[in-house]
Amino acid sequence: MIDLFESYHNVIDLCLLNSALAFGCFLLLGVNLFSLATGGLMALGAYLSIWLTMQQGWAFGPSLLASLLIGSAAAFALGSLVLRLRGDYFTMATLAFTEVVRVIALNWDSATGGALGVFGIPKLTETWHLALLLVVVIYFTWAVRRSRIGERMRAVASDELADHGRLRRRTVQAGHLHGVRCDRRVGRRVGGASQHVRGAGRFRFPAQRRHRDRAGARWCLERAGACAWRHHHHGAAGSAALLGTDARDPGGFRDADRRTIPADRRRLAA
Amino acid sequence: MLLQQLVNGLSLGAVYAVFSLGFTLVFGVMNVLNLAQGAVFMWGAYVGLEVVGRLALPLPLAILAAAVAAGFLGVLSELIVFRPLQRRGAHRWMGMVGSLALARILIGIAQEVFGTQVVRYPDNALAGASLDLFGARLQLLQVVSIGAALAMVLALTLLLRLTNLGRAIRTIAFSEMVGRLVGIPVDRVRIATFFVSGALAGGAGVLWSLLFQSVSPFMGDSILLKGLTVLILGGLGNVAGALVGGLLLGLVEVGSIVAVGSGYRDAVGFGLVLLILIVRPTGLFATLETKRA
Numbered sequence: 420m421i422d423l424f425e426s427y428h429n430v431i432d433l434c435l436l437n438s439a440l441a442f443g444c445f446l447l448l449g450v451n452l453f454s455l456a457t458g459g460l461m462a463l464g465a466y467l468s469i470w471l472t473m474q475q476g477w478a479f480g481p482s483l484l485a486s487l488l489i490g491s492a493a494a495f496a497l498g499s500l501v502l503r504l505r506g507d508y509f510t511m512a513t514l515a516f517t518e519v520v521r522v523i524a525l526n527w528d529s530a531t532g533g534a535l536g537v538f539g540i541p542k543l544t545e546t547w548h549l550a551l552l553l554v555v556v557i558y559f560t561w562a563v564r565r566s567r568i569g570e571r572m573r574a575v576a577s578d579e580l581a582d583h584g585r586l587r588r589r590t591v592q593a594g595h596l597h598g599v600r601c602d603r604r605v606g607r608r609v610g611g612a613s614q615h616v617r618g619a620g621r622f623r624f625p626a627q628r629r630h631r632d633r634a635g636a637r638w639c640l641e642r643a644g645a646c647a648w649r650h651h652h653h654g655a656a657g658s659a660a661l662l663g664t665d666a667r668d669p670g671g672f673r674d675a676d677r678r679t680i681p682a683d684r685r686r687l688a689a
Numbered sequence: 690m691l692l693q694q695l696v697n698g699l700s701l702g703a704v705y706a707v708f709s710l711g712f713t714l715v716f717g718v719m720n721v722l723n724l725a726q727g728a729v730f731m732w733g734a735y736v737g738l739e740v741v742g743r744l745a746l747p748l749p750l751a752i753l754a755a756a757v758a759a760g761f762l763g764v765l766s767e768l769i770v771f772r773p774l775q776r777r778g779a780h781r782w783m784g785m786v787g788s789l790a791l792a793r794i795l796i797g798i799a800q801e802v803f804g805t806q807v808v809r810y811p812d813n814a815l816a817g818a819s820l821d822l823f824g825a826r827l828q829l830l831q832v833v834s835i836g837a838a839l840a841m842v843l844a845l846t847l848l849l850r851l852t853n854l855g856r857a858i859r860t861i862a863f864s865e866m867v868g869r870l871v872g873i874p875v876d877r878v879r880i881a882t883f884f885v886s887g888a889l890a891g892g893a894g895v896l897w898s899l900l901f902q903s904v905s906p907f908m909g910d911s912i913l914l915k916g917l918t919v920l921i922l923g924g925l926g927n928v929a930g931a932l933v934g935g936l937l938l939g940l941v942e943v944g945s946i947v948a949v950g951s952g953y954r955d956a957v958g959f960g961l962v963l964l965i966l967i968v969r970p971t972g973l974f975a976t977l978e979t980k981r982a
Contacts, residue, residue, distance in 0.1 A: 453782055500963070504970050507722065511921045512966045515959040518914060522956035 428546055435549035442556045446563070450575045453510045456497055459517035462524055464490040469537055470530065479543045693825040694943050700831035700900060702939020703838030708893040708912055709919035709931040710845055711763070711886030717862045717926035718882045721784040725766045726890050726916060727909030728795035733759035733891025734898040734908065735803055742811055748899075755895045756888040763887020764880050766791055771883075772876070792909070799906040809902040834896050841889060842932045848885070849928065858882055862926070914955075918962050924972035934973065 424431070440457055447454045464486035471482040501512040524531045531537065563569050708730060715723045737755035740746050746754075770787040818829035849855035857878045861868040868875050897912065898904045919938055923930025938958055945957035965973060 500967055504966055507925055508921065508966060508970060508972070511917055512963055514914070514917065515921075515962040515966075518959040519956045519963070522953060522959070526952040526956075 432544075432546055432549055435546070435553050439549070439553050439556045442560050446560060446572075449564070449572050454513045455510055456494070456513035456516045459513075459520035460490045460494055462517075462520050463493050466524065466531055469540055472541065472543070473537070473539075692823055693827075694947060695940070696825065696827050696831055696835075698940035698943035699936055700828075700834045700939070701943060702936035703835045704893050704897045704900065704935075705912070705915050705919050705938050706932045706935025707838050707841050707889055707896065709916045709923070709935050710841065710928060711889035711893075712916045712920055713923070713926055713928060713931040714845070714858075714882055714889075715886045716920065717928075718858055718879065719771065719784075720926075721771065721781050721788075722917070722920075723763075723766055723771070723788045723883075723886065724785055724913065725762075725770070725788040725792040725795065726886070727913030728792040728799075729759045729762045729766070729887050729909070730890040730894040730897070730912055731799060731904075731906060731909035732762055732795060733887075733894030734904045735799060735894075736891065737895035737898065738808065738810055738904055748895075752892055752895045755891040757891075759891020759894065760884040760888035762795070763883040763885075763890070766887075767880055767883040772879075792913075796906050796909070803906065805906060807903050807905040809904065810898055830899055834900060837892070837896060838932070838935075841892065842928070845885070845889075845928060854878065854881055911955075915958070918958055921962050921972055922965060927972070930972065937973075 440461065443457055444454065467489050468482045468486040471477040471485055472479065477485070497513070497516055501509060501516075504512050525534055527533070564572070708726070712723065712726055715721065715726075733755040736758040737751040740751040740754045741748060766788055770791050771784050774783050774787055819826055820829065820832075821827075847855075849859060857868065857873045858881075860871065860873055861875055861878055865875060868878070893912075894908075897908070915938065919931055919934040921934075922937060923932070923934030938961075941961055942954050942958055945954050949957065
């Protein structure tokens, strides 16, 4: 058994490492994002840790922490730029990032060793480090998936409408689906109003609160489409009537008993 | 000098454009990326090489044979990857991963059959001929590449606009369910689409090998990434966008070689993609998704 481990410990290390990486992809797949930036982020961490340990004389622990931080910071910066993209465009943008990192690493000979790489790297990573890392990653992923954030992630994965930032654009699309020439200005107004509808939906159907993101947003889309039609044919008053909002008090809406609720109460209901 | 670089960029971009046309056609119809396209491109180059080298047939015949063989490989990817997965209700990403696996298999077979060494096409009249124009020395092959790319785009546009097959492809691209409702044989049209897509990749493979005088089992990997770049630049599922995106990428790459050296050529290309996506999140041109919406 020990012989087997000695013979194949490189393969085992690689399996453990790739498993930990796979969880990084899994978290993003959990919100319908297919990222190919993992390789680029890994390369950043790897080159930084080598530079710190071999050139600057840092110990293993601090260099590992620094690599973790640089990977997180780079992912945050990349995410800030490309999270406005969806689907294949997001995937390609992350691939572009990885390729840029790869090409820079290939050509920055003084820091990365170019195509030949860096020789004589001290082997400080043990198999048990990787096994422990994998256990921690599995626990972290499990904890995140069970948390409130995990619930939201599942809601976003099952229905992207729960992503509030896209609601406005969806409203314009809903208008198109209902055969209405719905320009952005109308979309903004209806989209803004539809947020109230969403609040109203939650207020009127408290049983849906646990699934409010998904159910509320779906209901909102249906209403927003009809609302866009009304807005087009009957003006603001028409859409306001359908939405249950008061045209004179756009912040308010009506509850199930058709009583108008002022804007400040709406926030409480939401 | 400028004219020389312009022609270099356009001929490089023309190959990118032809390759990406097949990519974008499949994406437009099935909404999936066929990542085996790079391997199909490589097999097209090898088939062309065998026809010219072993059989000693003329180059146009080699391009034709490469296109047909690559077309059948494209059909193969539909039959053994995409169709079974779709029938089992798999997520579209599974198709991407499955096609990537097929690509590795095709590359492995090519390694066994042709070896891993880089080989080149035998000397021929087309590759050797050149002409002087306003002080620039242009290879006849470069001009032929640009002309072939334009001809293929024109042929594809006419196919999509004027023929029954094209109408069927566009209907299925809009909605497969609508296609079935109006009686289009969806499976056959999809096979035809994959054949055209593979044939374009095969033709591009021969053009690329002639331009750069190198054929290897791994030549499809880099062009696959370039094809994806062009797809994003031009807008997913947009045929005209693929042409403009391909030519633009070729010009940018040649410009970057002049400006910062060949080492950073790919970084400039992919940096451009990042920049364009940040400024215009759906590519430079209107996309299928936008049109559908």
